[in-house]
Amino acid sequence: MIKTHSILQQTALQSALQAESYLKPRAGKWKRALAADLLLTALIDAFSILVIFLLMSFSSTGDLLFIGKDQELPKAAQVDLLERNPVVKIEAGKMYLEDKEVTSDSIVAAFLEMRKQFSDSHPGQEYPGVVTIQADRRLKYEALNQVVLAASHAGFSDVRFAVLLK
């Protein structure tokens, strides 16, 4: 009774933890110590390692192909660098030349149109005649054959098959 209605209420110790803080009040000190002990060097080390790793895996050529989620490219170890060339994509039974749908009958005309556009925009320059084929690894050759034949008919002598690095 005396405790609840007197000055003792404010000074009485409720628990051992509180007693510790009452007896040794150092809350301000704690905050200061925390700010000083934050080791920024370790953070910078981690950031530097991340930057080095990301720089090593950085590709200056960028994403040249858009690969759909259902498409799996074949894998190979002995590959060349993929360059920017006209891309023929075979996906879900359809053919696309530079994202424009073509058929086996119209693909040669589309290739020839591409050549014509190049010669109009680059007069005097020889057309490189390179085409990249992007197809699923499970595809049968009869589907690829249409593109290979059309490319050779249209004068695209070099065919590049897009593959994933093993």
Add this chain to the structure above:
Amino acid sequence: MRKHSKHLDFEINLIPCIDLLSVCICFLLLTAVWLNVGSMNVKQAVGGQSVAETEKKPVLWVLMGTDGELNLNIQDSIRVPKNLSKLKLTGLDGKSNTSELQKVLEQIMTVEPALKTALIQPQAQSAYEDIIDLMDAFRKKGLVDLGVAPL
């Protein structure tokens, strides 16, 4: 003197370093390309020159059969013995036996180091992946001029 030594003991402000590194990480993460895509180059130029102009070079023809069977045929080579010039390799689990192929190629390349050209003749039902596996095996053994015959 005391004042001078106090000036020497300074702390580098690390906050700009953290800012810079954070920006670098964000940029690199956004522009990262996680799939390493390469290309397998194939020359399709056949018949550009006359027969007389064309220099005779040894050529390895590979006919892809069913169930991964491979028929190898070396043309225009006088060095390759008859037992190696025409070979038939059986498949393994429905796919081409690339390890056996590499052993054979090693034997061929020791007797005919000038062999650089391989022409693959797939079947209509040959899988694209099997053709690429063959090309990869050829390139591993130094056959860099590759071609695919249309059907």
